Amino acid sequence: MSQCNKKKICVFQNLPFGGGYEYFSLTTKYLKKQTDWDFNLITTNKSYINQNIKKYFKRIIKIKIPDSKNIFHFSVITSNKINKIYKKKAIEINKNYNFAIIHPDQFTQCPSLVRYLKIPFIYIFHERKREYYEQTTNNYYTIKKIISRIIRSPSKIIETKSTNNVKHIICNSHYSQDIFQKTFRKNNGKTYVIYPGLSSHYKQKEKMLQKNALYVGSFNYYKKHKTAIKIAEKQKLKLTLVGNGGEDLDNIKNLGKQKLKNKFKIIAWANNRQLKKIYKESSIYIAPQTTEPFGISTLKAKSGSLYTIGINSGGTPEIIQHNIDGYLIPNIKKEYFFSKKIKEKQNKLSSNTIDWNETAQKIKQIIIKIMENESSHN
Numbered sequence: 001m002s003q004c005n006k007k008k009i010c011v012f013q014n015l016p017f018g019g020g021y022e023y024f025s026l027t028t029k030y031l032k033k034q035t036d037w038d039f040n041l042i043t044t045n046k047s048y049i050n051q052n053i054k055k056y057f058k059r060i061i062k063i064k065i066p067d068s069k070n071i072f073h074f075s076v077i078t079s080n081k082i083n084k085i086y087k088k089k090a091i092e093i094n095k096n097y098n099f100a101i102i103h104p105d106q107f108t109q110c111p112s113l114v115r116y117l118k119i120p121f122i123y124i125f126h127e128r129k130r131e132y133y134e135q136t137t138n139n140y141y142t143i144k145k146i147i148s149r150i151i152r153s154p155s156k157i158i159e160t161k162s163t164n165n166v167k168h169i170i171c172n173s174h175y176s177q178d179i180f181q182k183t184f185r186k187n188n189g190k191t192y193v194i195y196p197g198l199s200s201h202y203k204q205k206e207k208m209l210q211k212n213a214l215y216v217g218s219f220n221y222y223k224k225h226k227t228a229i230k231i232a233e234k235q236k237l238k239l240t241l242v243g244n245g246g247e248d249l250d251n252i253k254n255l256g257k258q259k260l261k262n263k264f265k266i267i268a269w270a271n272n273r274q275l276k277k278i279y280k281e282s283s284i285y286i287a288p289q290t291t292e293p294f295g296i297s298t299l300k301a302k303s304g305s306l307y308t309i310g311i312n313s314g315g316t317p318e319i320i321q322h323n324i325d326g327y328l329i330p331n332i333k334k335e336y337f338f339s340k341k342i343k344e345k346q347n348k349l350s351s352n353t354i355d356w357n358e359t360a361q362k363i364k365q366i367i368i369k370i371m372e373n374e375s376s377h378n
Helices: 019-034 071-096 112-116 143-151 153-163 174-183 225-235 249-263 272-281 296-303 335-339 356-377
Strands: 008-014 038-043 059-062 099-105 121-125 168-171 190-193 212-216 238-242 264-267 284-287 307-311 326-329
Touching (some): 008 019, 008 071, 019 099, 071 112, 071 143, 112 153, 121 356, 143 153, 168 174, 174 190, 212 225, 212 272, 225 284, 225 307, 238 249, 249 264
Parallel strands (some): 008 038, 008 099, 121 168, 212 284, 238 264, 284 307
């Protein structure tokens, strides 16, 4: 361990608040607690960095990215200007750091920065650029949306080209690993599956099942809020939906009021303190998404002893154990599964859960091994 002390680690991230951001902040927190390494953060937007995480970085360096005026301008920025900016920044990183941890970039998921790194690094893969692989909006197949995706296709090209150059990839679930390997077939790197940790802030004693249900997720089509409303309607549950905005917000609000009437509540935004209170007041969690890699919100529900109803799809089966700490609906197209009454039982945390300290420990071990292998080849 002593040879790895005082290593300089560059952390890159460009994510809005959400599950990916939480993964970045908590793994950084526990990596810093477990090592004597110096961490510097490189980001394109300092406003996304909250005060609690700033103390774990020696420096926070902002990369200035030109603002996009319209969709055509955005395409030029992602395909040309950002690439040049990242290439220049990579020269500094190669000169000043021993290792880099690359989190996703909201522009392209895997940033073109990785193509120019000469130092060893790992890429944290949560998901691919969804809009190019699955229906993500109600109007996904309209001419306007199709043209929009064509215009912005450089971001997909950059994602593919950059990802195919990564040697070490950490995936947040076996489902993510499978998606990665199927999507980026030219990548010959090594993938590792390391689950996100359970947050101790949400832990509660086991609670008896009541009729207060919760679902947390941005109000977008692919989050399947309509399925959550349908489940709540069939189970006669009170449902609270919490998100951080999204283009489907109005449609979801109208449907919820129509189907559940006074048993429906929608909260467009909640901070961490409010969210903890909402989890505490709920006893059932609905996880209706079908392509979610590994839902942090579902993990929080599990940590808070909420009985979870999920779909047997995506990364959800890696969180919920059927009839142990929740219920997995085999097929969302089978209407009768929504009508099956959930059991009146207490929720129990299953044995396959880990905490963030353990998540960081596993990442640290991989980083040390990669650095040792690189040094032995030099």
